[in-house]
Amino acid sequence: MEKLVIIGAGSWGSGLARIIGDNGYEIMMYDINQKQVDEINQFHTNRAKLPVGVLNESVRATSNLKEAIAFGAIVVLVVPTAVIRSILYEINAVIRTPKLFVNASKGLEPNTFKRVSEIVEEEISPAFVKGFVALSGPSHAEEVILQMLTLVTAASKQSEYAELIQRIFSNQSYFRVYTTNDLVGVELCGALKNVIALASGIVTGLGYGDNTKAALITRGLVEIKRLALVLGANEATVYGLAGLGDLVVTCMSNHSRNYQAGLKIGSGKNLEQTLSEMTMVVEGARTAIAAHQIIQRYEIYAPIMETVYDIIYLKHDPREAILELMKSSLKPE
Numbered sequence: 001m002e003k004l005v006i007i008g009a010g011s012w013g014s015g016l017a018r019i020i021g022d023n024g025y026e027i028m029m030y031d032i033n034q035k036q037v038d039e040i041n042q043f044h045t046n047r048a049k050l051p052v053g054v055l056n057e058s059v060r061a062t063s064n065l066k067e068a069i070a071f072g073a074i075v076v077l078v079v080p081t082a083v084i085r086s087i088l089y090e091i092n093a094v095i096r097t098p099k100l101f102v103n104a105s106k107g108l109e110p111n112t113f114k115r116v117s118e119i120v121e122e123e124i125s126p127a128f129v130k131g132f133v134a135l136s137g138p139s140h141a142e143e144v145i146l147q148m149l150t151l152v153t154a155a156s157k158q159s160e161y162a163e164l165i166q167r168i169f170s171n172q173s174y175f176r177v178y179t180t181n182d183l184v185g186v187e188l189c190g191a192l193k194n195v196i197a198l199a200s201g202i203v204t205g206l207g208y209g210d211n212t213k214a215a216l217i218t219r220g221l222v223e224i225k226r227l228a229l230v231l232g233a234n235e236a237t238v239y240g241l242a243g244l245g246d247l248v249v250t251c252m253s254n255h256s257r258n259y260q261a262g263l264k265i266g267s268g269k270n271l272e273q274t275l276s277e278m279t280m281v282v283e284g285a286r287t288a289i290a291a292h293q294i295i296q297r298y299e300i301y302a303p304i305m306e307t308v309y310d311i312i313y314l315k316h317d318p319r320e321a322i323l324e325l326m327k328s329s330l331k332p333e
């Protein structure tokens with residue numbers, strides 16, 4: 001039976017550990033935070049990152065990267081995308097056998113627009129990369145750890161690896177994995193939806209209601225589609241679990257950090273205050289930069305994403321910026 005290494009023992013790393021622990025696999029979690037590592041080993045909990053639920057007693061954690069990487073043939077990345085390149089660089093120094101890399105983090109690198117699969121290709125010697133799978137979809141750790149029914153997608157250019165991850169992570173009680181070959185689409189949708197989630201939080205923070213949020217999700221999906229198609233995604237992915245599915249949950253759920261961060265910004269806080277009050281990563285803030293650069297480079301019409309960028313980086317007033325969207329020229333849907 002495969003052994004899995006989870007890089008990042010945070011909220012989602014713990015959710016994923018719960019699933020594969022329930023499914024009977026051996027797991028080693030790695031994190032730089034020694035307190036979290038000790039708590040997982042001693043109490044099988046991770047209260048600072050995931051206040052609800054418990055991990056299986058068999059799940060172990062370490063802060064020693066070499067020990068972690070040596071443990072298993074499947075390496076699951078679940079750290080903020082801002083640190084993925086540096087962690088992969090460290091992994092490349094200690095890796096001794098080929099691994100299947102699985103990414104569950106959601107973000108795009110500013111300036112390069114690189115997806116995590118491309119960063120893995122750049123940072124890990126080809127001899128040590130068996131394959132790459134992106135695991136993505138509407139899946140908040142707070143619900144997964146309580147075994148609430150959740151459906152996601154495993155994407156890989158190599159079907160056998162997407163199917164392997166599908167088998168390992170699926171169970172018949174609460175977690176079901178679909179597969180696709182559209183790696184580009186799944187990675188892009190997972191990253192870009194966080195920018196729209198920030199907008200959803202902002203409009204809610206401004207006091208707008210469900211009509212506004214529904215409009216935002218619908219028009220936000222159109223913008224995600226425009227960017228994703230230009231960068232090579234399949235249209236069907238946009239309407240699947242990793243696209244529409246994840247967009248809906250992240251724009252509607254109180255568990256979404258991006259939505260929560262947007263709420264604070266809509267209520268008048270700036271990005272720095274907002275991020276300092278968050279205990280978990282807000283990927284949308286970083287991806288908003290990459291999205292803005294992609295929009296500029298390819299001359300894409302994406303006014304919601306641009307408004308998010310203007311509010312958080314150019315310090316535009318949130319209410320005025322959102323109302324500006326209402327003044328754009330009238331057009332067919």
Ligand SMILES: NC(=O)c1ccc[n+]([C@@H]2O[C@H](COP(=O)([O-])OP(=O)(O)OC[C@H]3O[C@@H](n4cnc5c(N)ncnc54)[C@H](O)[C@@H]3O)[C@@H](O)[C@H]2O)c1
Nearest residue numbers: 008009010011012031032033078079105106140141280281
């Ligand atoms: N939380 C969720 O429900 C959820 C669901 C799906 C996807 N995601 C994605 O998963 C990724 C992680 O999110 P999260 O919510 O688990 O974040 P988190 O903040 O809860 O956890 C991140 C973990 O990474 C660790 N870390 C940071 N820098 C590190 C380094 N240099 N070396 C080793 N460990 C390091 C932190 O100590 C922390 O434990 C994000 O991209 C997020 O979008 C999260």
